[in-house]
Amino acid sequence: MSKTKTILFIAVFSFIALGINNVFKFKYTDGIYSIKTFYKQPKNSIDVLILGSSTAFENVNPAVLYERYGIAAFNLCGSVQPVWNSFFYLKEALKTQQPRLVIFDAFRTVAEADYIDDSRIIKNTYGMRWSMDKIEALRESAPKDRFLDFLVGPLQYHGRYKELDEKDFLPYLADEAKYKHWKGFYCNMNTLPSVRRDISNVEAPVRLSEKTEKYYRKLIELVKSENIPLMVIVAPYSHITGYQQRKYLEAKKIASEYDVPFINYNLLYDDIGLDFKTDIADKSHLNYRGSRKFTEYLGKYLNDNYDLPDRRGDENYHSYDMNLKHYKESIRMAGVKRYRNFKDYMAKIPFSNCVSIVTVSDLGAWDRISAETVNMIAPEGIFTPSVIVRHGDNTVFSAVNTDSLPWHKRISSRDFAVKSSDGKHYTINVGTKEYQTVEEGVNVVIYNTYTNKVVDAVGFDAKRDYVLVRKDSK
DSSP states (O other), rough: OOHHHHHHHHHHHHHHEEEEEEEEHHHOOOHHHHHHHHHHHHHTOEEEEEEEEEHHOOOOHHHHHHHHHHOOOEEEOOOOOHHHHHHHHHHHTTTTTTEEEEEOOOOOOOOOOOOOHHHHHHHHHSSSSSSHHHHHHHHHHOGGGGGGHHHHHHHTTTTTGGGGGGTTGGGGGHHHHTTTTTSSSOOOOOOOOOOOOOTOOOOOOOOHHHHHHHHHHHHHHHHHHHOOOOOEEEOOOOOOHHHHHHHHHHHHHHHHHHHEEEEEGGHHHOOOOOOHHHHEEEEEEEEEHHHHHHHHHHHHHHHHHHHOOOOTTGGGGGGHHHHHHHHHHHHHHHHHGOOHHHHHHHHTTTOOEEEEEEESSSSGGGSSSOHHHHHHHHHHHHOSEEEEEETTTTTEESSSTTTTTEEEEEEEEEEEEEEOSSOOOEEEETEEEEEEEEEOOEEEEETTTTTEEEEEEEEEEEGTTTTTEEEEEE
């Protein structure tokens, strides 16, 4: 083989191998994808860098900070992230960014162990670019006898072929509307009513673990050496314990040695306005309502105490506008799932930015909702359709019984179809997925053309007095 052919073969083989490797790599959004997205941010564009674990990336919402105060923030965090990984994420960040403020969420200063589980080791290191800092991060994260296992990435993810899906092959994890302008926030839609715990009487500090304290101090010292203001917080969460509070008292004492402000927001529930019946997602996280309240409260403090520019209206921060737009649209779409009563649900179907498909196998269903709602769903005098499809405010298809079925149309780069095999029952297709939640009654599929997702797919069962049924697609 000639030298030219050999070089060409090596180049083609390397290109193919690199492509295969990129497909198989882990793409977790609770660590790996956040730092990969961070690398794509324009140089020195982030004014507030937020470090920590999921209590940071689920509780502090950069979209709200931008909406209310014009603050350009980014959550550079990882799931169950040890303090040493926060330190190495900080080192990475300072290679391309010079933030005006660093916020470190001290939730993981309570950790006792020197190592965490394998998946979290991966989530908190594999997104980093190759450098001596990444190697050191792996060395600190993995037990000594397993360091090489984690250093050679394919050893961890070569067997992923069984779980590959479209997000492994498409850019932005097959969700461009969300991840192209993402700032690291996970919006938790769950609600778990919780008991409020009082830690206000806890007084005696408890020493941090040796490794945690070492890297907590290194993190503080690194920020101070860059002449960047640092704020240490403990984001609010419902299952805080007295022992954890004793650890936080020690973390606060250490911060005070460096003249760094430390605020434990678990002592400020009333000031924040948290409602433990409606604002909690799970034991460690706020939901979308709670995170908004907390972020607004935090944002006011930042706006009052730090020199942070208002980036709203600056074309260089268009990505923050788009991130805010996606957040707002996600919250608007989540609202429809609050309604379980047939009459209420049908009245609240969101049409703006949506394709809404309603199929009816029992025309008596329309008698159960108001004439106003019927007119809204089926305008232009169509009161008893078997199928109606709306795109925004426009009716794009309607049929009584099985007229004109099967129906198919491409809307907003997605294929939609309605079919009937017997003239009485209907299936709805969005792309390759088929929906038929109930056989007798009303089926509704709502697809958002901005987020490019099925927002909801429900049925109201005529055999059970139109009770709401929600299940996965076929």
